[in-house]
Amino acid sequence: MGSKPHGWGINPSTGIPTIAFGNQKGGTGKTTGTINSAAALAVNGHDVLAIDIDPQGDMTKGLGLGPGDGEDPSNPKNDLPNLLVTDEGNLLDVLVDNPRTEDITLADILISDDQFDHLNFDLVPSHKDMGLARDWMDDADSRFALQYALEELTETYDYDFILIDCPPDLSVLTDAAFIAAQNVFLSAQTQATSRDALDELWDQLESIEDRQNTDIALVGLLANMFRDDGQSRKFIDVFEKQWSSMTPMFKLPVRVAIQRAWDNGQDIYEWDDDNDQAVERDRFLEVAETMERAFDRTTVEA
Template identity: 30%
Template sequence: MKPRIIAVVNHKGGVGKTTTTLNLGKALSMNKKKVLIVDIDPQANLSQSVGIEEPPKNIYHALCEGEALPVQKIATGLNIIPADLDLSGAEVKLITEVNGYFKLRNALATIAKDYDFILIDCPPSLGILTANAMIAANEVLIVVQSQYLAIKGLDTIIELIEELRQNLNPALGLMGLLLTQVNRTVVSRTIVEKVQTEYPDAAFQTVIRQNVAVVESSTHRQDIFSYDKTCAAAEDYLNLSKEVING
């Protein structure tokens, strides 16, 4: 079977893309899946969240210098391709190359058979790095913070998915909308209802509840299951992984 390659996107920062990539990846590995998480964000927050700082080789070297992907093991069934600030120079370089939009797809093709799931943590923009991720992927997971401003621009991302599907990646589809940082406020509940009503076929049933353990686990450079497997967020990400596997 071909791996499910999932681009985790939103053009806004702070919505939970990195947290979702790490914790969904870990949850999938706990379900006996072979998982690779890929950091394609120059901020390298995914790499830092597992304790990788200034790796000697990172995804920049694969995308821009033609080197092999530097895969590192995190845990049983869970590997990562790290990023570094070097990646900030990739956009300018990739945009000038004929096949600049296909670099990640071509690189992943050499190792994809080793995994059941590949999750790509995208930068908070819709530039060439995010396009690389979407062209390499067969599914897009849009992470949506449960606040009014966070849902603006959803149609823009969905339109981009359709444009890429029609022109560059026929296999690409919208996997779903994941609501994060959900709490008991009226605003949060209203946003959840709005997204689930306006995108009934796309919104995940699972939502990720606001939980201080998520912030604490990041500070300790651990996934949520290693930090506190009994917390609400751990329960939510485990439920999400089951919904993804069965979806």
């Protein structure tokens, strides 16, 4: 892909390392990867912004800022607002070029980490209206909407890293995320359908590069929900052959705490249960350290 298989790109118009977590297949770990890499970078002292550009709003829900869990009154999510249905401005208003909403910017909808105790990083939440993006973002220029919005935001907000959680599709929203980020972190399950999905995604990246005359760097691959069985090992071998010379690969096994943390609206550094959480915490710290090295940002001592 492109002219720089190893080159991590920093978008010159913001100067901030920005990484989109993508794969058009659902359930591979994009949202898990975004939340927990953002949290790991924050644990290492960085100012991080995470953007939920998926109309399903799983990252927003996974941080507790979607519908609460009415069945479990003790779930901490129940006390938090549901930002996916707010009547105030939302991310679609920011991205759509519409006279009625042209005054709404990312700064207006951004949730700062000090608004909620459990947040380790700032969040641009998704919204149910994002499902209308296909209808409203149908001109070629829409693919640049997130980049323009980030340019404006970063005139006044300084971040060390920006991470974007993509929808499970190859829609205009995914294009907009890839163009704004210029770096893509892939997540895949260790199974055959994932390998095919990665090939398709690769074509999509090349097509964006050609059409927009830009380079998109592949910055990592999360081989997720790895099980210690023959099937998983076989696909780890396939991934290693096909991808490991191009990008760092991170293996993450199935870990109950990842699901529990999401269910309770927290990242894995915030969520604490009786299980040993060293495996997943260490893995995402490794992802964070790889990103720090690649973009020449050092851990900030607390």
